[in-house]
Structures are given as structure tokens and as C-alpha cells.
Amino acid sequence: MSPAFDAFRYAHAHRREVVWLSQNTNHLVPPEVVRGALEEAIAERRYEGYPLGTGDPELLERIEADLGLEGMPPFLTAGGTEALYMTTRALLGPGDEVVASDPSYLIIHKFIELTGAKVVGPDIYRPPFRLTADAVAAHLSPRTKMILLIDPLNPLGSGYPREEVRAIAELAHDHHLTLINDVTYRDFSEGHSLAAPFAPEETVTVWSVSKNCGLAGLRLGGFSARPPLAKTIARFNTNDLGVNILAQVAARAALRSKPEWIDAVVRTTRANGQRVQEVGRSVPGVTAPVSPSRANMTILDIAATGLTPEAVQEELLRQHGVFVRAGSYLSPAHGGRFVRVSFSNPPEQIARFAEAFPAAMRALAARPAVAH
Ligand SMILES: Cc1ncc(COP(=O)(O)O)c(C=O)c1O
Numbered sequence: 252m253s254p255a256f257d258a259f260r261y262a263h264a265h266r267r268e269v270v271w272l273s274q275n276t277n278h279l280v281p282p283e284v285v286r287g288a289l290e291e292a293i294a295e296r297r298y299e300g301y302p303l304g305t306g307d308p309e310l311l312e313r314i315e316a317d318l319g320l321e322g323m324p325p326f327l328t329a330g331g332t333e334a335l336y337m338t339t340r341a342l343l344g345p346g347d348e349v350v351a352s353d354p355s356y357l358i359i360h361k362f363i364e365l366t367g368a369k370v371v372g373p374d375i376y377r378p379p380f381r382l383t384a385d386a387v388a389a390h391l392s393p394r395t396k397m398i399l400l401i402d403p404l405n406p407l408g409s410g411y412p413r414e415e416v417r418a419i420a421e422l423a424h425d426h427h428l429t430l431i432n433d434v435t436y437r438d439f440s441e442g443h444s445l446a447a448p449f450a451p452e453e454t455v456t457v458w459s460v461s462k463n464c465g466l467a468g469l470r471l472g473g474f475s476a477r478p479p480l481a482k483t484i485a486r487f488n489t490n491d492l493g494v495n496i497l498a499q500v501a502a503r504a505a506l507r508s509k510p511e512w513i514d515a516v517v518r519t520t521r522a523n524g525q526r527v528q529e530v531g532r533s534v535p536g537v538t539a540p541v542s543p544s545r546a547n548m549t550i551l552d553i554a555a556t557g558l559t560p561e562a563v564q565e566e567l568l569r570q571h572g573v574f575v576r577a578g579s580y581l582s583p584a585h586g587g588r589f590v591r592v593s594f595s596n597p598p599e600q601i602a603r604f605a606e607a608f609p610a611a612m613r614a615l616a617a618r619p620a621v622a623h
Pocket residue numbers: 274275329330331332333356401405433435458459460461467470471472
């Protein structure tokens with residue numbers, strides 16, 4: 252790997268040619284779903300004024316209906332990321348502990364650590380590749396304040412059976428802990444169960460329209476919780492003047508028609524996921540340990556090939572214009588073993604991956620070890 256290679260800078264500079272399999276974004280929602288609404292809002296120059304501070308009322312209703320969480324009105328933020336920041340900032344302090352997994356979406360762990368709290372929790376890089384209530388219970392201490400349940404889990408693509416969600420939620424309830432239930436990838440997971448109905452007082456459901464509605468660039472998400480908890484979190488709202496008006500317009504349009512297109516998006520995503528795992532496994536030494544993925548991404552474990560994820564990422568991007576993500580930002584313990592590949596993309600882009608991945612692995616294996 253070249254020491255100064257900045258994959259994101261390179262990929263953005265070449266974005267028209269690059270197949271973007273690196274951020275679990277969704278490129279399958281028909282563009283006409285939001286195009287008309289955005290064009291109308293732009294024609295009306297709605298961006299000149301502030302939106303209604305609390306959010307577009309129809310959008311709020313649609314989010315609430317989509318989640319099906321009554322009595323937990325949605326609070327809009329600039330992406331689920333901001334909701335996660337606010338929740339950790341509002342509820343944690345020095346000395347507190349949060350039970351979370353490794354691998355995980357480590358940006359949340361960073362937010363936890365910024366408050367002075369500490370992440371504790373099991374290494375889940377083995378079956379069932381997710382938290383279990385027993386593992387969570389084993390990590391509880393008098394300092395525990397929160398449990399982080401990401402379902403399905405980025406980066407592994409593992410999902411939680413209803414009974415496990417219930418058992419983890421009951422632990423949160425019994426021990427008076429906040430349960431962050433990050434459901435960013437919920438729509439991709441068949442039979443998904445929200446945690447909030449099992450621990451309504453303790454759960455903060457963090458959701459997003461980035462992945463299900465294919466609106467990542469517009470930055471809209473939020474959280475839903477019972478009013479007393481929501482009020483405590485909302486003290487740290489920085490969007491007093493509302494979140495991006497074009498994002499709200501697009502999300503409202505997408506949610507209006509979601510029942511018409513979501514099944515097709517999920518079907519194509521699943522078929523793509525199988526293909527990506529097959530292609531991965533066709534290379535000697537590569538495994539797809541979490542199969543099938545219940546999200547729109549999978550990891551490919553390349554440890555047995557002796558190659559580094561960074562070398563694979565760079566080779567695929569530079570030589571083939573295919574952008575996958577090295578695992579290091581997703582797992583302190585195992586990030587050196589895997590690349591993550593996302594697949595809510597048109598099948599022809601997955602075909603590009605299918606050609607590029609074996610070729611890139613062959614080319615790297617043939618190079619002198621120093622180049623790895
Ligand atoms: C588990 C998880 N939570 C939250 C987010 C944040 O999404 P956004 O800020 O785009 O809503 C992501 C993005 O990749 C994620 O993987």
C-alpha cells in the first residue's frame with residue numbers, strides 16, 4: 252500500500268467512474284421517487300428560508316408510522332450520526348460504562364469516549380457474530396449506564412432474533428440502563444424487531460433515511476424515545492433552526508412511496524449480497540463468515556491470504572475503480588482481517604466487483620511480499 256494514499260479523496264475525485272461499495276449507501280431507489288419533490292422545492296427556492304424548527308409535520312407522521320412506535324415522536328437530526336452524538340453526550344459522563352461489541356460502528360464508540368465514558372464488551376468475531384443477552388450481562392458493572400444494540404450490525408451484517416432483542420431490552424429495563432437501538436439498516440433485515448416495545452422507558456431508537464431511502468448525502472436521521480428521555484437528549488440539539496429543508500422534502504417524498512419500491516430494493520440487495528459472498532469465497536483463503544448478511548453489507552475475511560485490507564482496498568480502487576472499505580475503522584481487534592463490501596447497487600456494478608475482486612487478489616498475491 253502506498254503510505255499517503257487517501258482512498259476517499261481518490262474515490263471522490265473519480266466518483267463518476269467509481270463503483271461505490273464502501274459506505275453501505277443505497278443506489279437502488281428509483282430516482283424519480285425524490286426528483287420531482289426536490290425540483291419543486293428548488294424551483295420554489297425553499298432553501299432561502301428556514302424550515303419549521305420541529306420538522307415538517309407530514310414527515311414526522313410518516314417516520315412515526317414507518318417505525319410503528321406510538322408515543323415516541325421522532326426528533327429530526329442531521330443524520331443518525333447526530334442523534335447518536337446527542338444521546339451519548341446527554342446521558343453519559345466520566346467513569347460510566349457502555350456495553351457494546353467489537354466489531355462495531357466505531358464512530359459511536361468515539362462519541363461515548365468523548366464524554367469520558369468507557370466502552371466495554373465482548374469480542375463477537377465468532378458465531379453468532381452479535382451480542383447475546385448472556386454476554387451483555389457478563390459485562391454489566393455498577394458503572395454501566397448504557398447498552399448499544401446495532402441491529403442489523405455494521406459491519407458484520409448480523410441481525411438479532413426477536414427473543415434476543417427482548418432479552419437485551421429486559422436487561423436494560425431491569426438494570427435501569429439506556430438502550431440505544433440503532434436501526435439504520437432495519438429495512439434490509441427480514442423479521443426485524445425493534446427493542447422499544449420491550450423497554451419503552453429505556454430505549455432510544457436511532458433511525459436514518461440514509462440507507463433505506465437512499466438519501467445519505469442529504470444527511471437526515473433522528474431518534475425516537477418516550478418524552479422524558481427525549482427531552483433530556485434534546486437539550487443537546489444544535490439544529491434549533493431545523494434540519495436541511497431539501498432533506499426533509501426528499502425524505503417525505505421517499506416515505507410516501509416507500510411501500511411501492513422497498514421490496515424490490517431489498518430483493519436486489521439480497522441477491523447482490525449472495526453474489527458478493529460467492530465471489531469472495533471463490534478466492535482461495537477468503538471467507539464470508541456471516542452468511543447471509545441481514546443488512547446491505549458483508550465482510551470478506553482475507554486473513555488467510557496474507558494480504559492486508561488496505562492493500563486490497565487500494566488495488567481495487569486504483570486498478571478497477573471499485574471502492575470497498577478496509578476493516579480497520581470498524582474493529583480494533585479484527586479490522587486487519589477483513590474488507591467490507593456493501594451491495595445496494597445496480598447488479599451491473601456488482602458484476603464489476605465480481606470481475607475485479609479475484610483479479611485484484613491474484614495481482615496482489617503475485618507481488619513481492621514487501622508490497623503487501
Ligand atoms: C450503524 C450505523 N449507525 C448510524 C449511521 C449513520 O448514518 P447517517 O448519519 O447517515 O444517518 C451509520 C452509517 O453508516 C451506521 O452504519
